[in-house]
Amino acid sequence: MKHLIMGAAAALMLTTANFAYAEAIKLEGGKATNMVLLPKFLGILVFDQANEGAQEAHKELANSGELQFVGPTPENSVAGQIEIMTTSGTQGVGAIMLSNNAGDQITPSAEAAQKAGAKVVTWDSPIPGGKGEDVFVAQVDFGSIGVVMADMAHSILGGKGKMAVLSASADASNQNAWIDAMKAALAADPKYADIELVDVVYGDDQAEVSYNRALALVDKYPDLGLIMSPTTVGIQASAKAMQDEGLCDKVKVSGLGLPSEMVSYTMNGCAPEFALWDFRDLGYLTYMTAYGLATGQLKGEIGETFTAGRMGDYSIEADPGREGAKRILMGPFTIYNKDNVEAAAK
Amino acid sequence: MGLLHRLSPAALRILALLAVLAVVILFFSMQIEGYLNGRLFNRISSSVAIMALIATGQTLVILTRNIDLSVGSIVGFSAFATGSLISNNPDLNPLLLLLYSAAVGAGFGMINGALVAYARVPSIIVTLASMALFRSALVEYSNAKSITTETLPAWLTDFPNMPVLSIGTLEVRAGFAASLFVVILVHLCLTRLRPARALFAVGSNPEAADMAGIDAKRVVFAAFALSGLMAGLAGFMFLARFGNITVVAGLGFELKSVASSVVGGVNIFGGSGSVIGAFLGAILVDLLETSLVRWAVVSEFWREAVLGALILLAVTTDTLLSRRLTKLRAKKSKEAAK
Numbered sequence: 001m002k003h004l005i006m007g008a009a010a011a012l013m014l015t016t017a018n019f020a021y022a023e024a025i026k027l028e029g030g031k032a033t034n035m036v037l038l039p040k041f042l043g044i045l046v047f048d049q050a051n052e053g054a055q056e057a058h059k060e061l062a063n064s065g066e067l068q069f070v071g072p073t074p075e076n077s078v079a080g081q082i083e084i085m086t087t088s089g090t091q092g093v094g095a096i097m098l099s100n101n102a103g104d105q106i107t108p109s110a111e112a113a114q115k116a117g118a119k120v121v122t123w124d125s126p127i128p129g130g131k132g133e134d135v136f137v138a139q140v141d142f143g144s145i146g147v148v149m150a151d152m153a154h155s156i157l158g159g160k161g162k163m164a165v166l167s168a169s170a171d172a173s174n175q176n177a178w179i180d181a182m183k184a185a186l187a188a189d190p191k192y193a194d195i196e197l198v199d200v201v202y203g204d205d206q207a208e209v210s211y212n213r214a215l216a217l218v219d220k221y222p223d224l225g226l227i228m229s230p231t232t233v234g235i236q237a238s239a240k241a242m243q244d245e246g247l248c249d250k251v252k253v254s255g256l257g258l259p260s261e262m263v264s265y266t267m268n269g270c271a272p273e274f275a276l277w278d279f280r281d282l283g284y285l286t287y288m289t290a291y292g293l294a295t296g297q298l299k300g301e302i303g304e305t306f307t308a309g310r311m312g313d314y315s316i317e318a319d320p321g322r323e324g325a326k327r328i329l330m331g332p333f334t335i336y337n338k339d340n341v342e343a344a345a346k
Numbered sequence: 347m348g349l350l351h352r353l354s355p356a357a358l359r360i361l362a363l364l365a366v367l368a369v370v371i372l373f374f375s376m377q378i379e380g381y382l383n384g385r386l387f388n389r390i391s392s393s394v395a396i397m398a399l400i401a402t403g404q405t406l407v408i409l410t411r412n413i414d415l416s417v418g419s420i421v422g423f424s425a426f427a428t429g430s431l432i433s434n435n436p437d438l439n440p441l442l443l444l445l446y447s448a449a450v451g452a453g454f455g456m457i458n459g460a461l462v463a464y465a466r467v468p469s470i471i472v473t474l475a476s477m478a479l480f481r482s483a484l485v486e487y488s489n490a491k492s493i494t495t496e497t498l499p500a501w502l503t504d505f506p507n508m509p510v511l512s513i514g515t516l517e518v519r520a521g522f523a524a525s526l527f528v529v530i531l532v533h534l535c536l537t538r539l540r541p542a543r544a545l546f547a548v549g550s551n552p553e554a555a556d557m558a559g560i561d562a563k564r565v566v567f568a569a570f571a572l573s574g575l576m577a578g579l580a581g582f583m584f585l586a587r588f589g590n591i592t593v594v595a596g597l598g599f600e601l602k603s604v605a606s607s608v609v610g611g612v613n614i615f616g617g618s619g620s621v622i623g624a625f626l627g628a629i630l631v632d633l634l635e636t637s638l639v640r641w642a643v644v645s646e647f648w649r650e651a652v653l654g655a656l657i658l659l660a661v662t663t664d665t666l667l668s669r670r671l672t673k674l675r676a677k678k679s680k681e682a683a684k
Contacts, residue, residue, distance in 0.1 A: 043593030048490035073482050074594045170646065201639065202646060206597055207588040212393055216639035219389070222380060236590050240495065244507050245388075261494050261590065 024313045025306040027288060029061040031295040033094030035068070035287070038084055040101035040125065042071040045258065046232060046279045047099065050123070053283025054097070060309055061291055065094065078102040082109050089113030094294030097286050098133075099124035103171055107132040119293040119300070123286040125174040130325030134293055134300045135316055137286045138327045139277045142174075143320065145230070145256075146181025148333055152254045152273045153195055153226055160194035161225035164217045166238055166255075168205040168231040177321055178230045198224070203234045210237035218242075218251055229255035235274060239265035259336055259344035266341045273337045277330065285311055285330050302326060355672055356620055359611045362667040363626045366660050370630065374637040381640070384515030391522040392506065394625075394632045396421075396583045398525045400599055401606035401624040402532050403455075403576030406569045408607055409545045411552075411616030412469035414570060416458060417577040417603055419480035421596030424450045424581025426484055429493035429591050436499050443502075447582035448575050454480055455574015459567035469570075477600060485593050495589030506587045521583060528579070529625045536621060545569060550617025606631050609661055611668070630660060 037054050039047035051069045058067040072080020081102045086109045088096050096118050100106055110120045110132030119134045126136040153163050165182075167175045179200060186192045198221055203210025214227055214237060227242075229235035235257040242248050248270040257274040265271040288308040292298035298306055298316075305315040311330075319327040336344060353361070375382040400417050407414040428447040432438055454476070461472045495503055506521030535542045547555040548565045555562055580599075585591060610627025612619025634656050638649050 041593075043485040043488050043490050045490060045492055045592075073478065073485055075478070075481055075597055200646070206594050207590050207592070208393075208396075208584070208595075211588060212389075212636065213639060215389055216636055219380075219385065220378075220640040220642075233590070233592065237588065240589055260496075261492075264496055 023305070025292070025297060025304065027061065027292050027297055027306060027308075028295075029063070031063065031291075032065040033063060033291065033294040034065040034091075035063070035290060035294065036084070036088045036093050036096045037067065037069045037283070037287075038081060038088070038096060038098045039069075039071040040099050041074045041077045041080070043074065047071070049279035050099075050283030050286070053280035053285075054287040055283075056280070057284045057287035057291070057309060061288075063291060067287075078105065082106055085109040085113055089116045089118055092116060093118050095119040095121060095290035097290050098122045098127075100127050100173065101125065103127075103173060104129045104131070119290060121286060121290040121293065123282055125172070126319075126322065126325065126327075128173045128322065130319070130322045133325065135289060136319060136322075136325060136327040137282065137289055138319070138329050139279075139282050140331045140333055141320075141329055142177045143181045143184075144331075144333070145178045146183070146185040148275050148335070149178070149182045149228055149230065149255065150185040150189075150192055150195075152275065152335070153228060154192060156252045156254055156272055157195060157225050159191070162196045162198050162221055162223055163226035163228055164199040164201065164221065164224060165197065166210060166213055166217065166227055166229040166231075166234045167200060167202050168234065170202045172205075172231075175230050182228070182230075203229075203231075203237065205231055205233045207233060207237045210234045211241045214238040214241040214253075215245065218245075218247060224251055227251060227253050227255075229253065229257075232256060232258050232261065232276075235271065236261045236265075239271045243268070243270050257336075259341050262336070263341050263345040266336065266338055273335060275333045275335045277333060281311060282330060284309065285314065285328070289314075289328055300326065353675070355668070356618075356623075358671045358675070359623060359664070359668045360620070360626065362664050362671060363611065363623060363630070365667065366664055367626065367630055367633070370633060370637070370660075374641065377643070378637065378640050381637075384513070384517070386636075387516050388519070389636060390629060390632055392519055392587070393636075394628050395506065395519075395521040395525040396580050396587065397599070397602060397606060397628040397632065398529055398625050399576045399580040399583065400603040401610070401628045402529055402621045403573035403580075404603040405607045405610075405612050405619055405621050405624040406532075406545060406576075407469070407573045408604075408612050408614060409549045409616055409619060410566050410569045411549050412462060412566060412569065413473065413604065413614075414455075414458065414573045415470065415473040415600045415604075416454065416476040416480055417573065417580075418596040418599035419477050419484065420451050420454045420574055420577035421581045421584055421599055422591075422593065423454065423480055423484045423487070424578040425585040425591045425595050426488055426493060426581075426593075428582055429498065429585045432499060432502065433493065433497035440501065444579070444582055447585075448578045451578015451581060452571050452575040455571040455577070456567070458574065459570030462570060463563040463566040473600075481593070481597075488593050492593075493585070493589075493591035498585070498589060502586050503589055506583065521587060525583065526625075528576075529621055533621045546617055548616075602631065603628075605657055609657055609664070611664060631657065634660075 089112050122133050123137040127133045201213045203213045227238045229238050235255040239253040242251050253271040254274050256276050285308050308314050314328050316326050319325040424447045427450050461467050462469045508520040509517040510523045511518040544560045544565045548562045606628035607624045610623035644652050
């Protein structure tokens, strides 16, 4: 009985604590702090869009410090990211915003940067172990990506059929988390019982590898109904492969894609439905978060709420996918189909 | 006088390769249901059309005792540059566009050639550096934009898949036919033209070539320029086939082209080999890769290792087989001489 009361009291205290934080912190602009935006590598449209969003926030907050967009070249992504993280740390920047492509290998250099006084905010792809990271700005809830993909598969296949996944690289932490989430979603609800996930293959985010893998999937599973590709390169390459080989009537393509790259495949029925979030918003929110932390206006504690400019209020919460790690959830998804894809592609 | 006697060692080598190819096809057709059909040919031929061009260029360089590791980056740059030219000038003459991609590639090749032949820097160092430099140049040049299929004219994207000849489901497509044409053209030049023979001379014995009055520097320079040109043409094909070009286009092609050449019997120490061999080598590597993806026995994570082992096995079998055939031939001709 005593325990119960104490438990209830603790719960009450927790709720009041939450209430105490519920007042959204307004970020004060005009403070100078140098920031680094570090994408997986340079030369990809979505990362450039994230940079546009960050630049927008940089201007809006009138930060007289510098915002640098630096990243490694594609063939040197992992080593390059670690190097940039290390140098940024020693240069004493206020915050490093990282879309991690180096797995947990980045942790030592990220921790060193934190020791030197920098805040490490991850976005797009977190540090899997959560060490060396202050907070992760998640584009959408990783679990909900799984449900969205399962739902798209359900509607495209009409509730019954075989599908295969064509992912990016085998060690991409975001894609792996999404595929696991989709598997969990498929297993959780009996309405997906007739959808069979037959294979997961990797196209390394290269057009040629993805294209060939997609065709190999079709050859390997003659009754395949859907290729689900949770990466913008893979979904485009799969759709093109199905179109080139005249297979769009049999095998559909879905996943995460950019409207400007997918519009023709959606209109001709090769990829009737796909989803994505706005990378400009992601860059904007990431910058707001990093600025708040670097200038000491945010402490980076669970339950903290702040106003991120035009996007409204966001809170720091525990990351359900990674124990001990914290995240800010952006959301939501946009699902594209032939009704809205043309407008979004412009 | 048997058939063996009349064939040159080079031809024996090709025969051995064909035998290995047949064994691989036979093996997988027993392992994978519905493997052997017209579609398999379509898959391999369409995909090998690009690698065949690169491997041809790589062979020319390897013949002179050098190596070109920058071809992947050249393919990527050429594909992007060609794509952005045609996007901005949709009515451009196709032939001019093709020339443009060849010129872009040849330009990069000449940089490599000048550094290797005239500045005397080892080719592995020059092209290792230029691989990174050309890729960075592409990152700068692309400005984080990508080329998409939407901005390309239909004639370009339709070209590689246009059937030239079809027998049932088996199709010989324009992309493959064009690339086969180039390979045969280069092969004829290498075997019939005197200046092209200089590549072999420089590779097998530079001192002797020098004595014979061959300008070795010019030959090495030309080999790199041609390798760049081939990579440029491959960039054109890459653009036509995949449509979507980002800065990672052609990443890793350098090693695959070296593998194709070596599997195809081109001596890595220079001086001997043929582009037909490299072409068959490219087919073998592609065939193994495609088949392994479909082979349920090998999981995703082991595939690269198995592919490596199989390439090693293919090279070993091919070397032993052609050595055996050459020996057999020597024995036969000795008997004939008696």
